[in-house]
Amino acid sequence: MKPVPLPTARITPFDPPAELAEYREQTPIRPMVYPDGHVGWLVTSHALARRLLSDQRFSARSEFKRAPVARPSADPFFGAPALPGWLVDMDAPEHTRLRLQLAGKFTAKRMRDLRPLLERIVDDQLTAMEKHGPPADLVSLFALPVPSLAICELLGVPYRDRAEFQRNSATLFSLEASAQDASRAMDELYGLLRRLVVGRDTDTGGLLSMLAAEGSLGTEEIAGIGVLLLTAGHESTAGSLGLSVFTLLSHPEHLARLQAEPTLVDNAVEELLRYLTIFHFGVPRTPLEDVEVEGHLLRAGESITISLPAVNRDRSWFAEPDRLDFDRRTAGHMAFGYGIHQCLGQNLVRMEMRVALPAIFRRFPRLALAVVPDEVPLKTNVSVYGVHELPVTW
Secondary structure, three states: OOOEOOOOOOOOOOOOOHHHHHHHHHOOEEEEEOOOOOEEEEEOOHHHHHHHHOOOOEEOOHHHOOOOOOOHHHOOOOOOOOOOOOHHHOOOOHHHHHHHHHHHHOOHHHHHHOHHHHHHHHHHHHHHHHHHOOOEEHHHHHHOHHHHHHHHHHHOOOHHHHHHHHHHHHHHHEOOOOHHHHHHHHHHHHHHHHHHHHHOOOOOOOHHHHHHHHOOOOHHHHHHHHHHHHHHHHHHHHHHHHHHHHHHHHOHHHHHHHHHOHHHHHHHHHHHHHHHOOOOOOEEEEEOOOEEEOOEEEOOOOOEEEOHHHHOOOOOOOOOOOOOOOOOOOOOOOOOOOHHHOOOOHHHHHHHHHHHHHHHHHHOOOOEEOOOHHHOOEOOOEOOOOEOOOEEEO
16 A cells, blocks of 8 residues: 555645545555655554554653654654653653642643633633724734633733733644744743742742642743643633634624524533644554554554544544534544643633633624625644634624
8 A cells, every 4th residue: 555645735724634534444454654754554443543542562651752743843843752741752650740730730620710800701702803993803812811711710820921822822833933943932931930940939828839739840841841731721722712613603603603602612612622633634643563554564653643533533533523513422523632641731621611602692692794704714734623813803
């Protein structure tokens, strides 16, 4: 079977590349060629993704990772040991040690306790957007500041530093930034978080202060955890919020139903997460030993890309997966990955979206796109999918 590159070209803003469905129907795993010429594997089925992401023979260590698309900004970090605290690039026992320090701090109950804070943040940003007046960019005025404020409050990072961390995280997630720019951005982010931990600017009950007080982790590890949560914590929700509003405005019957049935919001959020799957280039893994999978021999060191958008459109798990359906049984979607590396902040993302989406349309019930849909700039050049801007009016 001839190796294929990872498909990235979309026909519509809300659907993954059509080739992914074709590949999944033909074979759930096929040879894939990486930008550096390496031949590894592409996984597109739900069942196989669950199997591999829960198999400890498949490593998440950064030493073995390759970017599935050309991404110079990953070069300083892939092929090298994980940075301190960067648990997404680690296996057990280091990953386990760090994850245990954090797991109890991101439970669904703790995120529910944050709801009054999130409601205040959302209300304040909607008021600012209202004062700005139409037309307005929903991303810069709402979808980006809401999760940025929330993660700053959670970590204990002063919001005055938002311009610095937003700029640097955008560099790290960009497909176009150079390796030098990415290294500089990471150094600046570690410097910012290190100063906060050492200077105890975070002595406000925030997570960084809590970790420092517990004394189990060193300054560099706490700084690294802070960088990871700060960057992923606002990029993922900002992408999900902006793209979800674009989706609802493009599916007026779904929007009308969500406005008429407020109790539908929890399942609607889960369905939007599945349907849109913003981690659109997938999850990398590497076998530590030779493993036979579906009749293929995956040799130790061969890169694997598990396509989350393909997995979340697998008809063997979801009926009519290409249809947006707020009544769908969404259990088992992998918008946040699967297994021991499943996204630590997923409950925060959920709560932010559950609060923010209904609030937008309560405040602006006649919200509409201020441009034709084809003019909305999509984040195809970023590792977290979404919209760069969403011009709206009301």
